[in-house]
Amino acid sequence: MSPEPAVHLAQIGLGAWGKNLLRNFYSQPGAVMKLVCDATQDTLKRAASQYPGLETCTDPEEIFRRRDVHAVIIATPPATHYELAHKAIASGKDVFVEKPLVLSSADGEKLVDAAERAGRMLMVGHIMVYHPACLQLKGYVDSGELGRVYYVYATRVNLGKVRDIENAMWSFAPHDISLIVFLLGKLPNRVSAVGQAYLQKGIQDVAFMTLHFPDDTLAHIHTSWLDPHKDRNLTIVGSRKMVVFDDAEPTEKIRIYDKGVDPQRDYATYGEYLSLRTGDIVIPKLDTSEPLAQECRHFLESVRTRKPPRSDGRSGLSVLRILEAAQQSMDSGGAPVEVEWKEG
Ligand SMILES: NC(=O)c1ccc[n+]([C@@H]2O[C@H](COP(=O)([O-])OP(=O)(O)OC[C@H]3O[C@@H](n4cnc5c(N)ncnc54)[C@H](O)[C@@H]3O)[C@@H](O)[C@H]2O)c1
Helix, strand or coil: CCCCCCEEEEEECCCCCHHHHHHHHHCCCCEEEEEEECCCHHHHHHHHHHCCCCEEECCHHHHHHCCCCCEEEECCCHHHHHHHHHHHHHCCCEEEECCCCCCCHHHHHHHHHHHHHHCCCEEECCHHHHCHHHHHHHHHHHHCCCCCEEEEEEEEEEECCCCCCCCHHHHHHHHHHHHHHHHHCCCCCEEEEEEECCCECCECCEEEEEEECCCCCEEEEEEECEEEEEEEEEEEEECCCEEEEECCCCCCCEEEEEEEEEECCCCCCHHHHEEEEEEEEECCCCCCCCHHHHHHHHHHHHHHHCCCCCCEHHHHHHHHHHHHHHHHHHHCCCCCEECCCCCC
16 A cells, blocks of 8 residues: 655744744644745745745745645734635645634634635634544543533633733634634523723723523633733533543643532421532643644644544634634623524
8 A cells, every 4th residue: 555645734823833834744743834924034044944845935926826735724813814715725735724713703704704715624723623632522521421511611810921912812812712612512691791991092901701601501701912811721510510621731641520509309308408529630641742742643644534623614713703703702801792603
């Protein structure tokens, strides 16, 4: 059997996150990173000296013109994603775009349509749905081990990079929204959010978002780049068990609590009716592979097999619709906004 031909890649954007993508894609078996593009020469010089054989350019058009490039990785600021991704699709390339896919659902829809019409793969960098610990969480939810999931809450805060176009919610919450929708396997029908802009006018530094699901499941997401802690965690409260995922922990990222409140058959008082259960706390062994490596591998697999990726353009579009509803709620002082889903 002859080996599968290598997937030829090019990447636009080698900033803080782009360099991690380059490190991973460069070392993926069956892929060849041919060409990278960045607006800054120094960044390109550094990349060329670090990765043998890498060609560089400052104009993305060079990538779109190249017939020997099959797929393009886009890791530039979100305001540039639409134009770059659209051009990449129009030039016949499969595309991986960092989160958020774009900055409006209208643009998201146009991009998804363009990719579908052209038969191109479009994947969004929703890294949490490739995180080995999150796949384990998904297993606990789907197997019924947690019982009925009552509610979920996530925190993604730090004292970090302050962006000047998208706010902290648009920058961070795509991770948690995509993870929560993946874990629960359903979409919210109502979204509310409050937030506040302290550092720059109109760009919220902190946001508290709530997702309401039709079956009364609740999810809450706290995002901020103005916080003393670096927290990346998620708690799932189920009727049988509860789970805490702490991504800041190096190895013991998941704790399963056999805790709950069970109704009793024989009781004299209401206090006796609900009995508290506090059983074992289990710390499962986890696959410790790098989530980003898994994500890159998944993209290459989609390119090769033509099977849509887990975080395809449509799932990116759902995340945008949720973000837009949350922004609308935030702009109106936190009033809930109904979200209607045309499909799935
Ligand atoms: N998945 C994650 O965990 C994660 C983490 C951080 C950032 N991100 C995402 O990655 C993307 C990039 O973020 P970042 O923090 O690396 O930003 P950054 O500002 O550090 O880097 C952006 C790079 O893009 C280059 N660039 C901008 N416009 C360009 C253009 N038109 N052509 C060529 N180069 C251009 C800049 O020179 C810069 O080097 C964003 O979408 C961000 O949301 C994802």
